[in-house]
Amino acid sequence: MNATTGLVTAVSEGNTNIVATATDGSNVSGSAALQVTASQILVTSITVSSGRASIQENETEQFIANVLPGNADNRAVTWSSSNATVATVNATTGLVTAVSEGNTNIVATATDGSNVSGSAALQVTASQILVTSITVSSGRASIPDDATEQFNANVLPGNADNRAVTLVLQ
Structure with a gap:
């Protein structure tokens, strides 16, 4: 704490009191309570992957999100498809279902407020x-x-x- 300006820099989680004492010899003081909470560790990157970059119509494929840092407070993601006419994705599980021939991106977006997302391309081919x-x-x-x-x-x-x-011949 800067004793002249009153600027406090939080160092660790906990409770403290900030006390101001007059320097004129009167020994008059006042105080205020301060609670320091832990900083939220936000997601900084998401890498999306799956076992195959191309699947046929009506097939399913599980996509996986690698969320960093590993100690982020909330590592949950929401899944989406950039082209739902080509493939749909379960918003919670990342399971993709191919709908029709074409290309799309499967996107995982962090739910922690960081607005970080990652994606992987998916090609859907006609069913054989x-x-x-x-x-x-x-x-x-x-x-x-x-x-x-x-x-x-x-x-x-x-x-x-x-x-x-x-x-x-048999």
Whole structure:
């Protein structure tokens, strides 16, 4: 404390009294109570990550926020998506659900009032259309031991992304 100006600098948490005493020999004094509270440690940075930077429509992906400093008083974050038509995110858990093909950023924002946020890019690709059935057919069910027969595979659905098949003898 500066005894002339009365400027007090808090050093640690606790309670104290500030006393002013007249210097004219009268010994008159007055006092005021002062409570010093701990300074809030705010978030200074957030790094957002996930296991994959690209997922397909209707898939989910868990995003994680690394909040610094580790001793921040409130390390909680709120999650959001910069483009909710591409992907949505649970505001509390960071679980992302891909909605439609496109790009978005998944954002984690500190809730401690520091306005610090971090983000990670996410690409959503169209869902792969998989084969649901294959019917194998030929003109004959029985052939002589020196003959050949053509077998065909009918793959469904017709718009499957990869309709290639391999035929083997069993």
